[in-house]
Amino acid sequence: xxxxxxxxxxxxxxxxxxxxxxxxxxxxxxxxxxxxxxxxxxxxxxxxxxxxxxxxxxxxxxxxxxxxxxxxxxxxxxxxxxxxxxxxxxxxxxxxxxxxxxxxxxxxxxxxxxxxxxxxxxxxxxxxxxxxxxxxxxxxxxxxxxxxxxxxxxxxxxxxxxxxxxxxxxxxxxxxxxxxxxxxxxxxxxxxxxxxxxxxxxxxxxxxxxxxxxxxxxxxxxxxxxxxxxxxxxxxxxxxxxxxxxxxxxxxxxxxxxxxxxxxxxxxxxxxxxxxxxxxxxxxxxxxxxxxxxxxxxxxxxxxxxxxxxxxxxxxxxxxxxxxxxxxxxxxxxxxxxxxxxxxxxxxxxxxxxxxxxxxxxxxxxxxxxxxxxxxxxxxxxxxxxxxxxxxxxxxxxxxxxxxxxxxxxxxxxxxxxxxxxxxxxxxxxxxxxxxxxxxxxxxxxxxxxxxxxxxxxxxxxxxxxxxxxxxxxxxxxxxxxxxxxxxxxxxxxxxxxxxxxxxxx
Amino acid sequence: xxxxxxxxxxxxxxxxxxxxxxxxxxxxxxxxxxxxxxxxxxxxxxxxxxxxxxxxxxxxxxxxxxxxxxxxxxxxxxxxxxxxxxxxxxxxxxxxxxxxxxxxxxxxxxxxxxxxxxxxxxxxxxxxxxxxxxxxxxxxxxxxxxxxxxxxxxxxxxxxxxxxxxxxxxxxxxxxxxxxxxxxxxxxxxxxxxxxxxxxxxxxxxxxxxxxxxxxxxxxxxxxxxxxxxxxxxxxxxxxxxxxxx
Numbered sequence: 001x002x003x004x005x006x007x008x009x010x011x012x013x014x015x016x017x018x019x020x021x022x023x024x025x026x027x028x029x030x031x032x033x034x035x036x037x038x039x040x041x042x043x044x045x046x047x048x049x050x051x052x053x054x055x056x057x058x059x060x061x062x063x064x065x066x067x068x069x070x071x072x073x074x075x076x077x078x079x080x081x082x083x084x085x086x087x088x089x090x091x092x093x094x095x096x097x098x099x100x101x102x103x104x105x106x107x108x109x110x111x112x113x114x115x116x117x118x119x120x121x122x123x124x125x126x127x128x129x130x131x132x133x134x135x136x137x138x139x140x141x142x143x144x145x146x147x148x149x150x151x152x153x154x155x156x157x158x159x160x161x162x163x164x165x166x167x168x169x170x171x172x173x174x175x176x177x178x179x180x181x182x183x184x185x186x187x188x189x190x191x192x193x194x195x196x197x198x199x200x201x202x203x204x205x206x207x208x209x210x211x212x213x214x215x216x217x218x219x220x221x222x223x224x225x226x227x228x229x230x231x232x233x234x235x236x237x238x239x240x241x242x243x244x245x246x247x248x249x250x251x252x253x254x255x256x257x258x259x260x261x262x263x264x265x266x267x268x269x270x271x272x273x274x275x276x277x278x279x280x281x282x283x284x285x286x287x288x289x290x291x292x293x294x295x296x297x298x299x300x301x302x303x304x305x306x307x308x309x310x311x312x313x314x315x316x317x318x319x320x321x322x323x324x325x326x327x328x329x330x331x332x333x334x335x336x337x338x339x340x341x342x343x344x345x346x347x348x349x350x351x352x353x354x355x356x357x358x359x360x361x362x363x364x365x366x367x368x369x370x371x372x373x374x375x376x377x378x379x380x381x382x383x384x385x386x387x388x389x390x391x392x393x394x395x396x397x398x399x400x401x402x403x404x405x406x407x408x409x410x411x412x413x414x415x416x417x418x419x420x421x422x423x424x425x426x427x428x429x430x431x432x433x434x435x436x437x438x439x440x441x442x443x444x445x446x447x448x449x450x451x452x453x454x455x456x457x458x459x460x461x462x463x464x465x466x467x468x469x470x471x472x473x474x475x476x477x478x479x480x481x482x483x484x485x486x487x488x489x490x491x492x493x494x495x496x497x498x499x500x501x502x503x504x505x506x
Numbered sequence: 507x508x509x510x511x512x513x514x515x516x517x518x519x520x521x522x523x524x525x526x527x528x529x530x531x532x533x534x535x536x537x538x539x540x541x542x543x544x545x546x547x548x549x550x551x552x553x554x555x556x557x558x559x560x561x562x563x564x565x566x567x568x569x570x571x572x573x574x575x576x577x578x579x580x581x582x583x584x585x586x587x588x589x590x591x592x593x594x595x596x597x598x599x600x601x602x603x604x605x606x607x608x609x610x611x612x613x614x615x616x617x618x619x620x621x622x623x624x625x626x627x628x629x630x631x632x633x634x635x636x637x638x639x640x641x642x643x644x645x646x647x648x649x650x651x652x653x654x655x656x657x658x659x660x661x662x663x664x665x666x667x668x669x670x671x672x673x674x675x676x677x678x679x680x681x682x683x684x685x686x687x688x689x690x691x692x693x694x695x696x697x698x699x700x701x702x703x704x705x706x707x708x709x710x711x712x713x714x715x716x717x718x719x720x721x722x723x724x725x726x727x728x729x730x731x732x733x734x735x736x737x738x739x740x741x742x743x744x745x746x747x748x749x750x751x752x
Contacts, residue, residue, distance in 0.1 A: 063584075070580065070587070072538065072584070072585060073536070073584040073585060074536025075534070075535065075536060087536060089624060090536065090537075090538055090624060091536070116582075120555070123557075125555050125556065125557045126555035126556060126581070126582060129582055155580060
């Protein structure tokens with residue numbers, strides 16, 4: 001349905017006269033609608049062409065603009081957050097999957113004076129639907145941000161074309177997400193957990209490394225408020241990933257920045273990882289609960305209820321610890337100091353600091369790939385968990401390097417190599433997750449045993465679950481050999497050699 | 507997608523007003539709803555201001571190559587689209603018979619609609635025909651408006667027998683329509699009907715706002731949402747939703 005911006009001096013009579021060749025206008029009474037735009041922190045709806053709004057006008061409605069599909073609206077009792085809180089039906093089906101584990105958050109708002117109406121033919125039949133909106137963007141404190149604009153929705157292309165001929169009328173987007181978000185300091189698509197750093201291949205290594213570390217520091221800072229507010233589990237997750245990536249950059253790209261600077265930063269990043277560890281582990285268990293329930297027979301699934309409530313209590317404690325850490329002077333001193341240290345153009349004294357970053361990147365990627373091969377090729381048929389864990393860490397390091405330096409290599413090649421690596425990582429991650437979760441189940445059984453609400457049924461269900469996880473782990477271990485053989489195969493070796501060799505020659 | 511037919515073999519019992527108001531209530535409830543006007547009189551189309559004319563109307567029902575969902579027209583109301591009637595539908599029986607396998611064809615058409623809608627409400631002509639046979643064989647439930655009168659209740663018996671003979675598991679959900687609380691016979695017969703567990707418990711009253719739909723050309727809830735008739739249709743919709751499991 002086209003939407004047009006009309007000049008403020010276009011009155012009802014002129015509008016009706018302009019529409020005369022199409023039909024008679026019939027307009028309903030004006031009403032006030034408060035619209036709040038909802039999306040995840042990382043714009044998961046916007047990224048797939050969807051715009052979700054909550055409209056308050058008497059009741060609450062959720063309205064979805066979904067690419068070219070007809071606009072959709074449904075009543076809702078409360079503003080939805082995570083996918084499970086969406087009203088059942090089309091909205092839950094359509095956007096539930098897009099949300100994943102993320103929560104909807106308000107990202108902008110408008111106040112609309114709205115009149116719905118129609119254009120009728122001589123017989124009173126519907127020719128076109130109309131919606132006249134006087135829209136004022138509202139800032140995050142609820143005050144107006146800028147002048148009101150008047151827009152017309154009209155689902156009749158000829159009528160829209162006639163309106164367009166009036167001076168000052170122009171076709172505009174079907175929503176005000178961009179301007180509404182701007183008043184809240186956001187731009188659609190402005191955050192992604194993926195690294196998006198554009199490096200110049202000839203740039204000195206010290207400048208490039210600082211740019212990467214600054215980007216990661218921004219990710220840590222951007223996620224702090226959400227991690228404290230606890231909108232969803234991904235704020236802490238993204239914050240932790242940015243910490244790990246930073247540490248990986250510091251330890252893998254040595255000889256560039258001065259150790260007096262990097263060593264204390266590394267220690268603080270390690271502290272952040274450690275202090276958020278229990279929370280993340282508990283989040284993973286809670287996110288896995290539905291799958292746990294499906295792994296045991298239905299009668300045993302109900303027996304897992306005390307496990308879930310115990311996990312939730314532990315999680316609340318773990319979150320309080322994270323909040324204390326993120327509000328501490330230690331954290332603010334670290335972020336401020338680290339930012340100040342990275343915001344310099346002075347050449348770093350390291351022996352590799354002035355090398356073109358592309359050379360350094362090629363060296364490090366090459367070295368990381370070889371390290372995985374070295375460790376993997378000496379494994380026997382039944383490798384110990386520690387050896388697989390080592391390869392998992394090696395693979396993660398290579399993954400981070402490919403992400404840091406993606407802009408220096410052909411995009412397609414990097415994507416393909418990440419794909420090769422991802423298959424291996426998924427299996428190694430599976431082996432590790434099952435190991436960690438089984439260990440945690442044993443600990444949980446120990447913790448829960450004395451609780452009066454925990455019966456034999458619960459402990460038995462935990463036992464069955466541990467068995468199911470072990471079977472899964474065996475499955476992953478079985479898949480590892482084939483996945484590693486693929487990763488170490490000639491074509492993949494050759495592709496990695498090509499990726500790093502080409503760049504070193506340039 | 508769930509499909510509901512509003513059908514009875516007696517005319518003038520509030521069939522079309524029920525179809526329009528229930529479709530409006532379902533759409534307001536967040537279901538992507540299509541109201542399919544199969545009655546050549548085109549009253550449902552008239553109420554929703556959609557001109558009763560469908561391009562290649564009969565072909566749209568009989569030919570597999572035509573995607574019926576493409577022909578649905580938006581109404582003034584969110585989530586509510588309409589397949590308007592066409593006067594050519596008076597020959598739909600003959601056309602379906604000539605095309606062969608009427609039930610399969612009908613089922614294929616509802617499948618088309620299912621790609622874009624969550625609910626289809628079919629306003630069927632008040633007659634026993636090949637169309638009604640195909641409809642009762644295909645839909646999830648048949649909603650039967652019943653005026654508390656002897657004739658209307660006799661008709662319900664006929665509908666139940668017909669659906670039992672031809673239906674394939676469609677539920678028959680009768681409901682009281684046009685109930686005039688001032689008439690003792692209405693009240694007595696209504697009580698008798700509600701003792702039948704098959705009946706929906708919400709009764710639609712006889713009301714001038716429903717009669718005025720011909721003037722307002724809109725569902726009652728769109729013009730006078732607080733009127734008892736509007737509230738009755740909303741409650742009736744909720745009861746149908748829960749019974750059918752939409």
